Each structure stands twice: as structure tokens, then as C-alpha cells.
Amino acid sequence: MSIDRKAVDHVARLARLDLSEVELDVMLTELQEILGHAEQIQALDLDGVEPMSHSVPMVNSMRPDEVKLSLTQEEALANAPEVEDHRFKVPRIMEDEG
Amino acid sequence: MTQVQDLYETTVGLEIHVELSTASKMFCGCRVSFGGDPNTRTCPVCLGMPGSLPVPNEKAIEFTMKIGLALGCKIAEHSLFHRKNYFYPDMPKNYQISQYDSPLCHEGAVEISGDWGTHKVGITRVHLEEDTGKSIHIGGGGRIADSDYSLEDFNRAGTPLVEIVSEPDIRSADEARAFVTDLRATIEALGVSDVRMEEGSMRVDANVSVRLKGAKEFGAKVEVKNMNSIRSVVRALEYEEERQRKALDAGEMLVQETRHFDEKTGVTSSMRTKEYAFDYRYFPEPDMVPFEPAETWVGSIRESLPERPAARRARFAEEYGLGAKDVEVLTSSFKAAQWFEAAAAAYPGDAKKVVNWIIADLFGLLNEAGLELWESKIAPSQLANLVTLIDSGKISGKQAKLVLGGMFETGNDPEKVVAEKGLEQVSDAGAIEAVVDEVIAENADAAGKVRSGNLGTIGFLVGQVMKKSKGKANPQMVNELLRRKLS
Numbered sequence: 001m002s003i004d005r006k007a008v009d010h011v012a013r014l015a016r017l018d019l020s021e022v023e024l025d026v027m028l029t030e031l032q033e034i035l036g037h038a039e040q041i042q043a044l045d046l047d048g049v050e051p052m053s054h055s056v057p058m059v060n061s062m063r064p065d066e067v068k069l070s071l072t073q074e075e076a077l078a079n080a081p082e083v084e085d086h087r088f089k090v091p092r093i094m095e096d097e098g
Numbered sequence: 099m100t101q102v103q104d105l106y107e108t109t110v111g112l113e114i115h116v117e118l119s120t121a122s123k124m125f126c127g128c129r130v131s132f133g134g135d136p137n138t139r140t141c142p143v144c145l146g147m148p149g150s151l152p153v154p155n156e157k158a159i160e161f162t163m164k165i166g167l168a169l170g171c172k173i174a175e176h177s178l179f180h181r182k183n184y185f186y187p188d189m190p191k192n193y194q195i196s197q198y199d200s201p202l203c204h205e206g207a208v209e210i211s212g213d214w215g216t217h218k219v220g221i222t223r224v225h226l227e228e229d230t231g232k233s234i235h236i237g238g239g240g241r242i243a244d245s246d247y248s249l250e251d252f253n254r255a256g257t258p259l260v261e262i263v264s265e266p267d268i269r270s271a272d273e274a275r276a277f278v279t280d281l282r283a284t285i286e287a288l289g290v291s292d293v294r295m296e297e298g299s300m301r302v303d304a305n306v307s308v309r310l311k312g313a314k315e316f317g318a319k320v321e322v323k324n325m326n327s328i329r330s331v332v333r334a335l336e337y338e339e340e341r342q343r344k345a346l347d348a349g350e351m352l353v354q355e356t357r358h359f360d361e362k363t364g365v366t367s368s369m370r371t372k373e374y375a376f377d378y379r380y381f382p383e384p385d386m387v388p389f390e391p392a393e394t395w396v397g398s399i400r401e402s403l404p405e406r407p408a409a410r411r412a413r414f415a416e417e418y419g420l421g422a423k424d425v426e427v428l429t430s431s432f433k434a435a436q437w438f439e440a441a442a443a444a445y446p447g448d449a450k451k452v453v454n455w456i457i458a459d460l461f462g463l464l465n466e467a468g469l470e471l472w473e474s475k476i477a478p479s480q481l482a483n484l485v486t487l488i489d490s491g492k493i494s495g496k497q498a499k500l501v502l503g504g505m506f507e508t509g510n511d512p513e514k515v516v517a518e519k520g521l522e523q524v525s526d527a528g529a530i531e532a533v534v535d536e537v538i539a540e541n542a543d544a545a546g547k548v549r550s551g552n553l554g555t556i557g558f559l560v561g562q563v564m565k566k567s568k569g570k571a572n573p574q575m576v577n578e579l580l581r582r583k584l585s
């Protein structure tokens with residue numbers, strides 16, 4: 001599987017990354033290398049091998065349903081670029097960025 | 099109804115979100131509750147701060163499996179959380195932790211019944227995810243498309259949220275009503291959510307499509323949102339069904355879209371979103387290990403499940419000899435069913451009498467006050483006592499209605515209300531006989547008529563006795579005494 005410049009541009013848009021022409025070229029080269037590595041693995045005979053989503057041999061990590069102290073309102077909003085009415089103020093939500 | 103409708107058939111699939119009533123959030127220890135001061139229940143995890151690590155809430159996993167098992171689902175031997183990537187300010191991480199191709203529960207079914215008979219609706223899946231924060235859009239009349247900016251409160255962000263997806267097996271608005279009612283009663287009985295549609299702890303979205311009967315392909319799938327009561331679901335679906343039928347009649351093409359239901363006008367309208375396919379780029383959540391719930395855990399949950407609404411309906415019909423309508427009314431909510439059963443258990447006679455008092459009289463008072471059965475001041479055992487008082491002849495049925503009104507207002511025992519209102523029925527034969535004798539003496543003409551066989555006049559005499567006793571004499575005893583004395 002290979003990747004072209006158009007696909008890199010698409011993925012960048014999905015990730016809301018604003019890449020320059022030069023950056024797009026760098027990404028294209030790097031992604032091609034990564035996919036090339038994946039191709040080597042795909043060439044192996046993997047019949048009967050379960051896909052692995054996690055590399056730690058562990059399941060069912062959970063916590064009891066206990067309430068812990070939350071941040072104060074001031075702490076929660078400390079990093080907000082703008083605050084109004086004790087809420088995070090965000091720019092107009094554009095519905096479509098293409 | 100009309101011929102036009104017979105040409106088409108409707109297909110509805112529902113997607114229902116239910117907020118779980120755990121003490122803490124899905125992946126952090128912040129408290130779960132409704133409303134409150136904005137941004138007072140947040141932490142680095144639910145604010146999506148870099149470096150914070152989510153840890154799943156065991157109770158939320160258990161609650162989800164409870165719902166799944168109650169809906170007849172299989173529990174997955176291996177289940178994963180995925181990241182659903184999208185950019186929206188009510189999701190501070192820019193992804194929602196959700197489930198994708200390996201949900202906790204899958205392949206269930208719910209049995210619904212109504213005028214159309216009994217019908218199975220498949221449950222595709224039941225999965226667990228986290229709820230978003232709440233946005234307020236400022237300017238442009240509060241509509242997102244026209245607003246100037248938005249304000250975010252993350253108190254709700256990270257609340258455990260269960261998504262239930264049905265198969266497109268629902269064929270009418272009325273079937274949808276039955277399905278949602280059944281589902282709500284089931285979840286209510288499990289005690290895992292408030293299932294309050296008005297407050298948003300239960301949200302229903304519907305996929306509706308209409309096609310010519312027998313057509314192979316489904317019609318264009320229209321998603322309807324913003325229905326915040328079961329009544330709204332019915333209204334929205336009826337409107338949408340009719341709209342699509344008319345469009346097809348007029349030869350118009352229907353498009354796949356999302357429509358918004360307006361509570362006030364009862365109309366659905368297109369949400370004006372530009373059509374572009376979402377690409378959520380799901381991938382397994384790297385911060386969380388897979389789930390493989392032990393069989394013993396699943397088994398113990400299965401054993402703890404309360405009775406399902408369908409089973410309860412069958413049992414009510416059988417055990418109490420109730421008709422379909424009464425059963426439906428009493429089982430539409432688990433709490434109502436519990437209330438009735440407590441009353442029936444406290445009443446030694448035929449439970450049907452208790453049902454009649456609930457449906458014919460108590461419901462009227464409840465409707466006027468805008469209360470549910472279990473919210474009334476009257477305890478189930480008090481209603482049972484009221485019916486027992488009628489049986490014993492202490493009060494008449496007519497008086498009982500007054501007593502019920504008093505009980506409804508005060509929550510007092512029926513005996514107390516009877517005493518306070520001076521409603522005690524006189525069943526003491528001696529006392530009644532004295533009044534009967536007086537009335538016969540005062541109304542010699544009428545008494546004479548009865549003696550000579552004109553029994554129609556006896557009603558007049560009964561009335562006179564009742565009047566003299568201020569309505570307290572047991573009318574049956576009065577009648578018997580008069581007949582005996584004048585025969």
C-alpha cells in the first residue's frame with residue numbers, strides 16, 4: 001500500500017493540522033517509510049493469528065465507583081483562553097471545514 | 099387509515115442513549131449529577147489534559163452488562179474501547195472514548211405488544227461510552243449555525259453513557275412508543291439510570307424510512323433528533339412518516355439527512371448540515387486494556403436481573419386476572435407496577451377492585467396534580483385499607499371517593515379521613531331501624547303503596563332515610579329493612 005500527497009493532505013485535514021507544502025513533502029516521505037515497514041509485516045503468513053490491539057498481557061483494568069475530589073471552578077478554568085459565565089468561551093463552531 | 103398509507107411501509111430503527119447513575123464518572127472520580135454550578139465537577143481526565151489517564155468505572159461496566167442481559171443480549175468474551183475522533187468543543191480531548199466493532203453486548207431482542215399483536219424487535223448492540231459536555235450557543239437565537247460563539251460546561255463530560263441500537267424492526271410510531279416504554283421500564287427496574295427523557299438522561303434518536311410495500315431496497319434513511327418525551331417520539335415519527343409518504347406520492351426523491359423535531363410545532367426540519375461523510379478514524383484506545391468479563395461475574399449479574407416487562411405483563415394478566423388495557427397501564431413503569439403490587443398484597447380480596455380504584459379514581463387525581471402513581475401521598479397499603487373499609491360496609495362507594503380525595507390531599511389513613519369528615523357509614527341495625535320507622539310513620543302514603551306491591555316507591559323511602567341519616571346509613575341495609583317492614 002502506498003500513500004500519495006493527496007492522502008497526506010486529507011489525513012492532515014482530518015487531524016486539523018495546517019501543514020505547509022514543505023511539511024507535506026516531509027510527511028509524505030515519512031509516512032511512506034512507515035507504511036513500507038507495515039508492508040513487511042503484511043507479507044508474513046498471519047493466518048490464525050489474532051489481531052493484537054494492546055501489547056500488555058492484561059485485561060479488565062478497572063477502578064471502583066468512588067467519588068474523588070474534583071478541581072475547583074477556578075482551577076478548571078485557569079487554562080481557558082477566555083471565560084464567560086464560568087464557562088469556557090470558544091469561537092463560533094463552524095459546521096464544515098471541508 | 100387511508101388508501102395512500104396502505105401503499106407504503108415504514109421502517110424505524112432507534113438509537114437510545116442512557117446516562118448511567120453511577121456515583122462517579124466513567125473514567126475519573128468526578129461526581130455524576132444533574133446540573134450544578136458550571137465546571138465544578140471536572141479534573142485533568144475529563145478535561146482531557148495531556149498526560150492524564152482514564153481508568154474505567156467497574157460499576158458502569160456492570161450496569162452496561164445488566165442492560166445488555168435484560169435486553170437478551172450476549173456478553174462479548176472480548177471487548178474493546180475505541181477512540182472516536184472528531185473535533186467539537188464539547189469534547190475536550192478531540193475524541194470520545196466509545197466502542198466500535200467489539201461492544202460489551204450484542205444480539206438481543208425485546209418483545210413488544212399492542213393492537214398489532216406481539217412483535218420482536220432485535221437489539222443490534224449495547225455499548226458504553228462517555229457523555230459530552232454541554233454547549234450554550236450565544237447569539238443567533240441560540241442556534242449553532244447562526245451563533246457568534248459558544249460556552250462550554252464540562253460537568254457532564256465523562257458521564258457513563260450507554261448506547262442501545264435496535265434493528266430496523268419497528269414498523270410504526272405506536273410500535274416505537276411500545277418499544278421505548280418497555281425499554282424505559284426495563285432500565286428503570288434495573289436501577290442503573292434515572293431514564294428521565296426531559297432531563298436528557300435518556301435520549302432517543304430515530305432512523306425512519308418509508309418505501310413502497312414490497313420494495314427490495316430501503317428508502318432514504320432520515321435521522322430524527324431532539325425528541326424529549328415518549329409522546330414526542332410518537333409525534334415526530336407520525337409527522338415524519340406522513341411527510342415521507344406525501345413526498346413519495348408527489349414523486350419526489352427523499353434524501354438521507356438529519357432532521358430536528360420541534361416540540362412546539364410538531365414538525366421536523368432539516369438540520370442544514372452540509373453533507374460530508376464523517377471520518378472518525380476509530381482505533382483501539384491505547385490507554386485501556388481489553389475487557390474479558392469472567393463468566394462468574396456475568397452469571398451473577400444474570401441471576402440478579404429483575405422481571406422483564408413482557409414477563410410482568412403476562413404475570414399480571416394471569417395472577418390478577420387483569421385485562422390487556424389495565425395491564426398496560428400498570429406495567430408502563432416499573433415503579434407503577436411495584437406500587438400496584440404492594441397495594442394488591444395488602445388487600446385480602448380480589449385485586450381487580452384495587453385496580454379499579456387506581457385507574458378509575460386515583461389516576462384522575464394524579465393527572466390533575468401532574469403526579470405519577472408512586473409520587474402520591476397515598477401509600478399502597480392505605481389504598482388497600484380504603485377498599486377494605488368499603489367491603490366491610492363501614493363506608494359506601496360514594497363516600498370512599500370523598501375519602502380518597504382527603505387521603506390524596508393529606509396522606510392520612512382512610513380511617514382518619516373518615517373520622518375527620520364524619521363519613522362513617524351507619525351499619526348498626528338498631529340505629530337504622532329507628533330512622534326507618536320514623537320515615538315510614540312520616541310517609542304513610544308512600545309506605546302504603548309499597549305494601550300494596552308498588553315496589554317502585556321504595557326508592558323514595560330509601561332516599562328519605564338516607565337524607566335523615568345525612569347519607570351515613572348503609573343503603574343496602576336500609577333497603578332490606580324497608581322491604582321487610584313493608585312486605
Ligand SMILES: [Zn+2]
Nearest residue numbers: 126128141144
Ligand atoms: Zn473528572
